[in-house]
Amino acid sequence: MSLNIVVLAKQVPDTRNVGKDAMKEDGTINRAALPAIFNPEDLNALEQALRIKDANPGSTVTVLTMGLPRASEVIREAIFRGADGGIVLTDRVLGGADTLATSYSLAQAVKKIGKVDIILGGRQAIDGDTAQVGPQIAEKLGMPQVTYAEEILDIKDGKVTVKRRLENGVETVKAPLPCVVTVNGSAAECRPRNAMRVMKYKHATSPSGVAALSESAKEIYARRPELHIQEWSAADVEADPEQIGMPGSPTKVKNIVNVVFTAKENLRLEDNDEAIENLVKELLANHTIG
Amino acid sequence: MSDKNNLIVYCEYEDGKIADVSLELLTKGRQLANTLGVKLEAVVIGDNLKDIEKEIIQYGADTVYKVEDKKLYPYTSNPHAAVLINLFKEIEPQICLMGATCIGRDLGPRVSSCLHSGLTADCTALEIGNHKDPKTGKEYENLLYQIRPAFGGNIVATIVNPECRPQMATVREGVMKKQIHDKNHKGKVINLDVKKYVKPEDFVVEIIDRHIEKSKVNIKNSPIIVAGGYGMGSKENFDLLFELADTLGAEVGASRAAVDAGFTEHDRQIGQTGVTVRPKLYIACGISGQIQHIAGMQDSAMIISINNDPNAPINDIADYVITGNAEDVIPKLIKYYKKNSK
Numbered sequence: 001m002s003l004n005i006v007v008l009a010k011q012v013p014d015t016r017n018v019g020k021d022a023m024k025e026d027g028t029i030n031r032a033a034l035p036a037i038f039n040p041e042d043l044n045a046l047e048q049a050l051r052i053k054d055a056n057p058g059s060t061v062t063v064l065t066m067g068l069p070r071a072s073e074v075i076r077e078a079i080f081r082g083a084d085g086g087i088v089l090t091d092r093v094l095g096g097a098d099t100l101a102t103s104y105s106l107a108q109a110v111k112k113i114g115k116v117d118i119i120l121g122g123r124q125a126i127d128g129d130t131a132q133v134g135p136q137i138a139e140k141l142g143m144p145q146v147t148y149a150e151e152i153l154d155i156k157d158g159k160v161t162v163k164r165r166l167e168n169g170v171e172t173v174k175a176p177l178p179c180v181v182t183v184n185g186s187a188a189e190c191r192p193r194n195a196m197r198v199m200k201y202k203h204a205t206s207p208s209g210v211a212a213l214s215e216s217a218k219e220i221y222a223r224r225p226e227l228h229i230q231e232w233s234a235a236d237v238e239a240d241p242e243q244i245g246m247p248g249s250p251t252k253v254k255n256i257v258n259v260v261f262t263a264k265e266n267l268r269l270e271d272n273d274e275a276i277e278n279l280v281k282e283l284l285a286n287h288t289i290g
Numbered sequence: 291m292s293d294k295n296n297l298i299v300y301c302e303y304e305d306g307k308i309a310d311v312s313l314e315l316l317t318k319g320r321q322l323a324n325t326l327g328v329k330l331e332a333v334v335i336g337d338n339l340k341d342i343e344k345e346i347i348q349y350g351a352d353t354v355y356k357v358e359d360k361k362l363y364p365y366t367s368n369p370h371a372a373v374l375i376n377l378f379k380e381i382e383p384q385i386c387l388m389g390a391t392c393i394g395r396d397l398g399p400r401v402s403s404c405l406h407s408g409l410t411a412d413c414t415a416l417e418i419g420n421h422k423d424p425k426t427g428k429e430y431e432n433l434l435y436q437i438r439p440a441f442g443g444n445i446v447a448t449i450v451n452p453e454c455r456p457q458m459a460t461v462r463e464g465v466m467k468k469q470i471h472d473k474n475h476k477g478k479v480i481n482l483d484v485k486k487y488v489k490p491e492d493f494v495v496e497i498i499d500r501h502i503e504k505s506k507v508n509i510k511n512s513p514i515i516v517a518g519g520y521g522m523g524s525k526e527n528f529d530l531l532f533e534l535a536d537t538l539g540a541e542v543g544a545s546r547a548a549v550d551a552g553f554t555e556h557d558r559q560i561g562q563t564g565v566t567v568r569p570k571l572y573i574a575c576g577i578s579g580q581i582q583h584i585a586g587m588q589d590s591a592m593i594i595s596i597n598n599d600p601n602a603p604i605n606d607i608a609d610y611v612i613t614g615n616a617e618d619v620i621p622k623l624i625k626y627y628k629k630n631s632k
Contacts, residue, residue, distance in 0.1 A: 100409070133399075135367070140403060266606075266610060
């Protein structure tokens with residue numbers, strides 16, 4: 001059985017190393033100023049998608065992302081690892097969206113893709129850690145959802161069996177297709193890039209990215225449609241202007257403060273036997289330990 | 291929009307009792323409801339809910355909505371979401387709080403999407419306050435300030451939902467403190483008929499197998515925590531932490547970086563996206579002190595930092611700083627503890 005698989009991926013700022021200019025005055029994130037990576041759990045989701053494709057010949061994996069035009073980079077990366085292609089949903093009017101406006105926009109894009117059997121995405125993105133977009137897309141599309149997935153066990157008779165990893169145990173559930181599955185970081189790691197595909201697709205980009213190609217690459221790009229990553233606007237997906245971007249976001253950022261902890265006065269010790277024995281004795285004497 | 295509407299807490303139910311995080315939220319919800327001058331309500335959905343209201347009402351709930359049916363336990367997304375969506379359309383709560391657990395983080399977004407109400411995940415503080423929209427100049431009284439670290443914990447953002455109701459927020463276990471409001475508090479129980487709230491087609495996802503184990507790790511309630519960070523360097527070096535923890539009768543915790551690096555399991559993660567702890571002693575080994583980690587342990591009564599970087603940010607909040615490699619310092623701590631304790 002061939003399946004139409006959609007993977008939701010997000011290009012995220014690497015939150016492990018954030019500078020002060022990372023925030024705009026209105027309290028939203030200045031993504032253009034930050035190193036951008038493939039959201040880690042979306043890679044776990046991609047791997048599950050590719051395994052479904054391997055097990056069901058004829059299936060296609062389409063990667064859908066919303067963000068700046070350069071988010072086509074994550075689609076190219078996914079193509080290097082085995083995805084068939086993808087779409088960047090990008091438009092100024094989509095900017096500043098909270099999770100609800102984001103899921104509405106993505107759900108509109110899924111509707112435009114057409115017949116979809118299963119939608120996979122990472123459990124959450126590292127820039128927000130909310131885990132909300134997956135379930136919200138499921139609700140918007142009227143599909144069931146399976147969150148915290150660790151492994152897709154099988155797809156048979158129009159149903160998917162999924163192992164879920166919960167706080168204190170595991171659960172195996174069966175859900176009818178089409179449905180939305182969000183995948184945990186504890187799932188199998190994504191396969192690496194395939195060298196042949198890297199050669200073949202190294203010039204894959206969206207229309208916004210063409211200008212940056214060399215003259216010879218532009219020629220190749222023009223000849224080979226499989227290098228064309230699609231770019232859709234809000235109008236392309238027939239998004240209601242009231243439901244996207246900042247106007248479509250019920251949550252507003254009231255204010256942002258940089259976190260500064262007041263330093264305590266502390267005692268500095270060198271790593272030697274005497275200092276450490278004295279510390280242990282002190283902790284024993286004041287009943288902190290023992 | 292009348293904001294004399296009430297505040298409701300979704301009470302998670304497992305193994306015959308209400309989850310700690312829900313009791314913590316009832317405690318917080320009681321305070322917020324008092325500030326607003328409204329009632330605190332609770333909703334519990336599951337099976338075998340006999341007398342469960344007794345546990346809930348002593349935490350200050352004025353009303354408990356119960357929806358009982360064999361098919362509502364264990365939790366599945368659509369039926370529980372359907373109950374909340376239909377109930378909220380009826381009673382129009384102004385605020386809804388739920389635990390940032392696997393259940394709350396699955397349920398909250400589905401409900402908020404259907405009701406088009408804002409939802410803020412993993413709040414670390416909730417307050418009531420006023421808000422003026424900077425663009426329209428419109429003023430709002432008594433909104434829920436949903437305060438959470440964002441962006442890897444480098445900033446703290448206050449989020450408001452000026453127009454949409456309910457204002458929804460999730461909070462992780464251990465962030466709020468649970469406290470019985472009044473053992474003799476009076477609350478009424480309203481039993482809801484499942485058929486009115488859940489359609490047969492909502493039962494779409496079938497649970498075919500379930501192994502729930504009580505977590506072996508209990509860092510939240512441990513008086514002493516030995517925590518390791520990325521600076522421990524390897525899984526093998528993490529064994530040293532377990533040795534020290536065994537010696538001291540402590541639990542082992544970890545930073546997100548150490549968990550992501552595979553040094554130990556996720557259950558041990560301390561910080562904004564892990565557990566919040568308040569032990570009497572916290573020994574941080576090779577932890578640099580990302581804000582998202584500090585947010586989950588800064589209320590420890592005493593903090594010892596062992597780090598080879600004398601300028602590690604965590605040192606700023608430590609009571610004792612030992613400059614050195616954790617692999618060298620920990621064996622000394624073990625040795626001198628054994629020598630000096632009786």
